Amino acid sequence: MKNNIIKIYALVLYFCATYVMMADPGTTDDTGTLEETDTPLPIDDYLWILAIVGLSFVFWKLKNNIKHSINN
Numbered sequence: 001m002k003n004n005i006i007k008i009y010a011l012v013l014y015f016c017a018t019y020v021m022m023a024d025p026g027t028t029d030d031t032g033t034l035e036e037t038d039t040p041l042p043i044d045d046y047l048w049i050l051a052i053v054g055l056s057f058v059f060w061k062l063k064n065n066i067k068h069s070i071n072n
Helices: 002-016 047-071
Strands: none
Touching: 002 047
C-alpha cells in the first residue's frame, strides 16, 4: 500500500511539473544585486490540479472514516 501511495505522488508531481523548474536569476546591476524590470511569472499554473487532488484526498479519507465507523 505504501509503495502505491509513493507511485501516485510521483505520478502527480510528474504531470504537474512545468517545463521550467528553475527561475531565471536576471541580470546583475552595478551594486551586485539581481535586478530585472520584467514582470514576475505567475505561480498559479497548476493550482486547479492541486485543488482536485486535495478534494480527492479529502473524499477518500472521509470514505475510509465512514467505512471504519460502520465496521466498529
